[in-house]
Amino acid sequence: MSLSKFSFPTAITFGPGARREVAAHLRQNAVRRPLIVTDKGLAALAILQDFVAGLAGLEAKVYAGVHGNPVKGQVDDGVAAFKAHRADGVVGFGGGAALDVAKAVALMAVHEGNVLEYAWDHPKARPVVNALPHFIALPTTSGTGSEVGRSSVISDDATHVKKVVFNPALLARAVFADPELTLDLPPAVTAATGMDALTHNVESYLSPEYHPLCDGIALEGARIAAHALEAAVKEPRNLAARSDMMMASMMGAIAFQKDLGAVHSCAHALGTVVDMHHGLANGIMIDHVMRFNADAAGVKMAELARICGAGTAAADFARWLGALKERIGIPARLGSRGVAASHIPRLVEVAVNDTCHRTNPKPVSAADFESLFRAAL
Numbered sequence: 001m002s003l004s005k006f007s008f009p010t011a012i013t014f015g016p017g018a019r020r021e022v023a024a025h026l027r028q029n030a031v032r033r034p035l036i037v038t039d040k041g042l043a044a045l046a047i048l049q050d051f052v053a054g055l056a057g058l059e060a061k062v063y064a065g066v067h068g069n070p071v072k073g074q075v076d077d078g079v080a081a082f083k084a085h086r087a088d089g090v091v092g093f094g095g096g097a098a099l100d101v102a103k104a105v106a107l108m109a110v111h112e113g114n115v116l117e118y119a120w121d122h123p124k125a126r127p128v129v130n131a132l133p134h135f136i137a138l139p140t141t142s143g144t145g146s147e148v149g150r151s152s153v154i155s156d157d158a159t160h161v162k163k164v165v166f167n168p169a170l171l172a173r174a175v176f177a178d179p180e181l182t183l184d185l186p187p188a189v190t191a192a193t194g195m196d197a198l199t200h201n202v203e204s205y206l207s208p209e210y211h212p213l214c215d216g217i218a219l220e221g222a223r224i225a226a227h228a229l230e231a232a233v234k235e236p237r238n239l240a241a242r243s244d245m246m247m248a249s250m251m252g253a254i255a256f257q258k259d260l261g262a263v264h265s266c267a268h269a270l271g272t273v274v275d276m277h278h279g280l281a282n283g284i285m286i287d288h289v290m291r292f293n294a295d296a297a298g299v300k301m302a303e304l305a306r307i308c309g310a311g312t313a314a315a316d317f318a319r320w321l322g323a324l325k326e327r328i329g330i331p332a333r334l335g336s337r338g339v340a341a342s343h344i345p346r347l348v349e350v351a352v353n354d355t356c357h358r359t360n361p362k363p364v365s366a367a368d369f370e371s372l373f374r375a376a377l
Contacts, residue, residue, distance in 0.1 A: 009148060009254060011174045014247070016239060018178035019138055022091070023055050025174055031089035031134050033059045035082045037102035038093045039066040042140065047181055051093065051138075061085040063105075069271055069278070070097045070104075071157045075115045078105035082133075089134040092172070095193065096144025096153075096278070099137050103152040103170045106135045115154055119163035121355075128167045137172040140181045142232075142245035143193025143279045145200060145253020147175045160272045161350070177250065179242040187233045191328040194229040194245055195283030200252025201225060202286070202304060203261040206297050207359040214258035219307060221251030226308035226324075233328045259359035262351075263289045266372060269350035270334070273343055280337070283330040287321035288376045289360075294318065296362035334376045344373050 003015040013021055026034055034055070042048045043064035052060055063081040065074050082090070082105055090109070092102030104115050110130040111118070117126045137147035146152075151166040182190075201221035204214055228244035235241060266289065267281035294301060294314040301314035310320030322332065331337060339347075351357065351369045364372075 010171050012148070012177060012250070013175070014177045015243070016178060016180045018176040019051055019181065020054060022051075022136065022138070022176055023058060025136065026055070026058060026089060029089070029134050029173070031058070033061070033085060033087050034089040034091045035078070035085055035087040035105070036060055036062045036091045036093050037066065037078055037098055037105055038062060038064050039095065039098045040064055041067070042094055042098075047140070047184070048093065060091075061087065066094065066098045066101045068097070069155055069160070069162075069275060070101045070153070071155045071160075072115055073157045074101050075104040075108060075154060078102075079108045082109045087133070089136075092135065092137040092147070093140065095139070095141035096146040099139065099144070099146035100152040100154065102137070103135065103146075104154055104165060106132045107152070107165065107170065109133055115165065116156060116163050118165045118167075120166045121163070128169050132169050135172050136174045136176065138176045138178065138181065139246065139249070141185060141189065141193040142182055142242070142249040143196035145197065145249045145251075147172060147177065147253075148250050149253050155272070160275065162268055162272060177246050179239060179246045182242045182246065183237055183239070185236065187236065188329060190233045190236065190245075191229070191330055192277055192279035192283055193249075194225065194232060194279070194328070195286065195325075195330055196279030197245060197249040197252045198222060198225040198229065199263050199282040199286050200256050200260070201248065203263055204252065204255035204258045205304065206261060206293065206300055206361045207259045208361055209258050209359055211258040214255040217251050218255035218258070219303070221248045221255060222304060223307040224248040224251070230324065230327055260356040261289070261360035262292070262357040262364045262372070264356035265351045265354040265364070266347075266369070268354045268356065269347045270339070272350045273346050274337075274339055276337060280330070283325060284332070284334055284337070285372070285376060287318050287325065288372055290318040290321060292368065292372060293360065293362050300361070334373070339377065341374070341377065344370060347373050
């Protein structure tokens with residue numbers, strides 16, 4: 001497979017071996033001392049060591065303090081590493097958490113205050129006024145699509161409430177999307193991140209906001225993910241399936257500028273209250289929310305069923321999601337991951353206050369969220 005290069009929404013080099021073009025790109029952009037922001041799990045693996053070795057001639061430093069859902073403290077530590085290294089650029093290398101922290105490190109390396117003060121909904125949100133250091137992204141999972149996003153999701157260390165820092169300045173100057181970096185992902189991670197990518201495409205398509213460009217991207221992204229995810233989980237070295245999932249992930253993140261829906265509000269609540277992996281939370285909740293949405297979005301859900309090969313009716317799509325989850329090892333219910341009835345009041349509180357459900361095709365009340373969580377237990 002040859003490399004393809006295009007700009008949508010930023011410059012993207014896509015295909016096996018894309019990572020090998022990073023060193024030349026950094027040199028061309030006068031970056032000599034990059035800080036590589038990655039997570040603890042990748043720090044000791046050969047894929048990171050090989051990548052760093054490929055930056056010969058550059059004085060690269062690795063910051064590997066990212067783990068779990070990203071929090072402010074990880075950003076602060078990354079900024080300290082950036083300044084101690086006298087870095088002149090940031091390379092995000094990892095899954096969505098690492099890429100979100102990398103964006104925030106680039107932001108806070110040249111801005112004052114607390115990163116959470118830059119969240120769009122902060123009552124006294126600080127403006128982004130300074131040019132950020134050169135930032136590029138290399139995804140090692142196919143889920144969040146953070147590599148092509150203009151936002152960074154960072155949680156408060158104490159409350160775990162997620163805050164979204166959104167600004168076009170956070171967009172990577174270039175993305176090197178190399179599916180070879182995903183070949184060694186465990187099946188469970190592939191499944192959870194893949195359900196995240198699928199959910200992004202599905203919820204973007206179902207959003208009632210007007211954006212035909214995003215509708216087209218989301219529908220095709222859902223089709224690609226639907227036909228590649230199971231193969232990626234069951235045949236980890238299947239490069240074609242891995243490539244398709246990486247593309248579907250980017251398409252979902254591009255499309256969700258049209259906004260998301262109640263699945264994400266549920267997932268954000270689960271991440272806040274029980275620290276559940278975001279993709280897993282989306283995967284558990286998606287079919288439950290789709291059944292709730294069926295009477296309000298029947299035509300679009302029927303189209304999703306058709307392009308996924310599930311049938312011709314809205315109900316077929318929800319059934320297909322349940323069957324897909326079973327085949328790839330995503331739990332049907334929350335209880336299998338330690339969620340109990342005692343968690344529901346707090347889950348409902350967080351979900352109601354989350355903004356994603358405002359563009360759900362069907363309005364969602366606190367009582368509706370309670371019913372959804374109880375149905376999914």
